[in-house]
Amino acid sequence: xLEHLELFFKSIFIDNMVFAVFLGMCSYLAVSKKVTTAVGLxxxxxxxxxxxxxxxxxxxxxxxxxxxxxxxxxEYADYDLSFLSFIMxxxxxxxxxxxxxxxxxxxxxxxxxxxxxxxxxIAVNCAILGGSLFxxxxxxxxxxxxxNYGISSGxxxxxxxxxxxxxxxxxxxxxxxxxxRGLGITFIITGLMGIGFQSFGGMLTGGDEGADAxxxxxxxxxxxxxxxxxxxxxxxxxxxxxxxxxxxxDAINK
Amino acid sequence: MALLTKKDANLxxxxxxxxxxxxxxxxGICSALAITAELKASVVxxxxxxxxxxxxxxxxxxxxxxxxxxxxxxxxxxVVATLVIIVDQVLKAFAYELSKTLxxxxxxxxxxxxxxxxxxxxxxxxxxxxSFLDGIGNALGYGVILVIVGFFRELLGSGTLFGYPVLGDxxxxxxxxxxxxxxNGFMILPPAALIVVGIIIWVQRSRxxxxxxxx
Numbered sequence: 001x002l003e004h005l006e007l008f009f010k011s012i013f014i015d016n017m018v019f020a021v022f023l024g025m026c027s028y029l030a031v032s033k034k035v036t037t038a039v040g041l042x043x044x045x046x047x048x049x050x051x052x053x054x055x056x057x058x059x060x061x062x063x064x065x066x067x068x069x070x071x072x073x074x075e076y077a078d079y080d081l082s083f084l085s086f087i088m089x090x091x092x093x094x095x096x097x098x099x100x101x102x103x104x105x106x107x108x109x110x111x112x113x114x115x116x117x118x119x120x121x122i123a124v125n126c127a128i129l130g131g132s133l134f135x136x137x138x139x140x141x142x143x144x145x146x147x148n149y150g151i152s153s154g155x156x157x158x159x160x161x162x163x164x165x166x167x168x169x170x171x172x173x174x175x176x177x178x179x180x181r182g183l184g185i186t187f188i189i190t191g192l193m194g195i196g197f198q199s200f201g202g203m204l205t206g207g208d209e210g211a212d213a214x215x216x217x218x219x220x221x222x223x224x225x226x227x228x229x230x231x232x233x234x235x236x237x238x239x240x241x242x243x244x245x246x247x248x249x250d251a252i253n254k
Numbered sequence: 255m256a257l258l259t260k261k262d263a264n265l266x267x268x269x270x271x272x273x274x275x276x277x278x279x280x281x282g283i284c285s286a287l288a289i290t291a292e293l294k295a296s297v298v299x300x301x302x303x304x305x306x307x308x309x310x311x312x313x314x315x316x317x318x319x320x321x322x323x324x325x326x327x328x329x330x331x332x333v334v335a336t337l338v339i340i341v342d343q344v345l346k347a348f349a350y351e352l353s354k355t356l357x358x359x360x361x362x363x364x365x366x367x368x369x370x371x372x373x374x375x376x377x378x379x380x381x382x383x384x385s386f387l388d389g390i391g392n393a394l395g396y397g398v399i400l401v402i403v404g405f406f407r408e409l410l411g412s413g414t415l416f417g418y419p420v421l422g423d424x425x426x427x428x429x430x431x432x433x434x435x436x437x438n439g440f441m442i443l444p445p446a447a448l449i450v451v452g453i454i455i456w457v458q459r460s461r462x463x464x465x466x467x468x469x
Contacts, residue, residue, distance in 0.1 A: 020444055025283035026367045083343060086361050087335040094328060123327070126284045126365040133358040179459035180452070182467035183280060187452035194445030 004148050011152035013200035017127050018160035019193060021134075024127030028161050029186060038165035039158075040114055041122075046154030048100065048122050049131045052093050053150030054143055056132040059088055089132045097123040127157055164190060258387070265387040269395030271462075275368045276399045277455050278465065282368035285359045286400055287447040294416050295355050296404030298345070300397030302360065304390060306337045307369055311389030314377040321378075330373050331364070338363050368392055403450050411441030 017023045024045070031041050062068055064085050069076035101119050105112045112119075122128060131153050140146050167189055176185050258266075275281045282303075289295045313333050314321075321329050342360045345353040353360065363369070372392050377385040408414060413421040413430075422429015424437060440446055459465045 022284050022287040022444065022447075023362070025287070026281055029280055029283065083339060086339055086342070086364055087332065090331050090335050090364055094331060124331075124365050124367070124370055126362050126367075129365045130284075130358065130362055133361045137358055177456075178463075178466050179456050183277070184452050184455040184459065187448050187455065191445040191448030191452065194448060195443075198443065198445070 004145065007145060007148050008152045009203070011149055012156040012159065013197060013203065015134075015153075016156040016160060016197055017130065017153050018157055018190070019197040021130065023130035024125050024157055027121065027125055028157075028164065028190075029183065032161055032165040032168055032186070035162065035165045035169060038161045040116070042154075042158030042161050044119055044122055045125065045127060045157050046151060048093075048097060048128055049150040049154040049157075050147065051100065051150075052096050052128060053131050053135050053153075054147045055092055055096065056089050057135060057140065057143055057146035059092060060085065060136050064088060085133075085136060089136075090129060093128055093132070094123045127153075160193070163193060262384060262387055265384060266391035266394065269392040270398055271395075271458070272465075274395045274399065274458075275371075275392050276396055276451070277458055279368075279371070281371050282366050282396050283451075285362055285366060286396065286403065287444065287451065289356055289359050290400055290404040290407055290447050291411065291442050292355065292417075293401070293404040293408045295352060296400040297397075298349065298352055299356060299359065299363075300393070300400050302341045302345070303363060303366065303368070303396055304393040305341060306334065306363055307372065307389035307393040308386055309337055310334055310369060311372060311377045311385040312382045314373050315380060315382040315385035318378050326378070327370075330370055334364050334369055368396055399451070399454065402454060403447055406450055407441045407446060410438045411446070413437050 015021065018025065018028055027041060032038050060068070062071065064081045066080040066082065067077050069079045069081070097120065101112075104119070131150055134153075135146055135149055140149055164186065168186060171185065171189075180188070269275055273279065276283060276286055285299060289299055310333055314330060317329070338361065341363070342353070345356070345360060372389060376388045380388070405415070409420070413419055413424060419429075421435070422431045424431050
């Protein structure tokens with residue numbers, strides 16, 4: 001239960017899809033001019049992530065991983081189909097989005113009309129494919145955790161686009177310098193929001209929780225170390241880092 | 255250039271500045287921000303995207319008359335996914351360290367909006383040579399922004415370029431560090447990329463006032 005809660009809050013605040021790993025930025029920037037459309041797209045993203053991440057987890061677990069095919073028979077135990085991950089994930093995503101569109105149109109025409117063009121566009125949103133790829137990279141251990149990860153990443157993205165849409169509506173009456181109007185100021189505001197979200201980094205890793213870090217956390221730290229992100233927790237100084245670059249924090253801490 | 259007509263040369267030159275895919279067309283932003291903490295990663299990502307866009311544009315353009323309209327998104331996705339799998343395997347074979355740094359973002363080239371955007375906007379309606387030039391041009395425009403952001407982030411954030419210390423040794427206090435200069439750790443954090451791109455947009459639109467958005 002505790003690891004569910006931890007993954008939930010971690011995915012929304014610390015590994016936020018927009019501010020930490022920049023997924024779904026194109027639609028984030030394009031759709032955030034009004035709060036109502038932003039809410040619609042955010043809800044659609046949560047829904048699609050909640051459906052596709054567990055599905056891709058099943059695919060990864062029973063077909064794609066190294067040794068995953070052993071349920072077919074012992075002679076298949078050393079097949080490694082992980083190179084097919086990209087094409088299989090994107091195929092399931094495109095199919096599920098199409099299916100979801102058909103189901104929603106049939107059972108809730110009102111919802112279908114309000115989502116409009118966004119539902120088919122979500123298939124090529126990097127947040128969706130990114131959710132599945134991060135699920136695979138972090139080796140999320142169970143189906144329930146995969147579902148949890150999908151929903152919570154979606155909620156994180158929803159939070160981000162809601163915030164930026166609200167801010168953009170307000171600054172329409174502000175005195176933004178002409179070259180920064182529109183796209184430029186949105187980038188800078190998103191950067192500032194990202195800095196703000198960094199403050200959540202100490203939330204789950206203070207105290208003795210760091211000692212028994214579950215599998216998703218460790219793998220996540222390794223990914224972050226690979227991306228040369230200086231640590232916001234004490235754990236990184238203990239971990240062996242693969243970075244070539246000496247960052248400011250390293251020079252101070254080592 | 256005698257090799258290319260003026261119109262064809264514009265296909266390469268326009269996306270470098272006036273029609274830049276990242277700052278003007280607002281496409282391909284995701285991977286542009288996430289991996290630019292190191293210049294080497296930016297350059298490798300730019301080369302990968304150039305390959306995928308060039309080859310992808312040619313393939314789609316050659317098939318443009320036989321793809322049924324209803325399934326064209328799926329066909330495009332399959333073509334891009336195949337090319338990206340090739341890039342990923344090549345990176346894992348020849349540059350394993352770098353493929354670990356780029357991690358998930360090589361796979362995310364598939365959903366890079368520039369690629370699908372150019373397929374729809376250009377390759378489906380034009381011949382293979384011109385589509386190839388368009389693909390290369392847009393990928394170069396994308397690459398230019400990546401390299402600029404990566405350059406500033408790595409230089410100001412770690413004092414190195416391509417991993418080689420250029421400002422001196424921060425621990426032994428040689429070079430620039432001897433007068434008290436410190437690396438700006440903030441530049442390595444993700445939000446710095448957003449702010450650097452914001453500044454690039456600011457500079458670009460100040461120089462070319464036609465690009466300023468109306469309120």
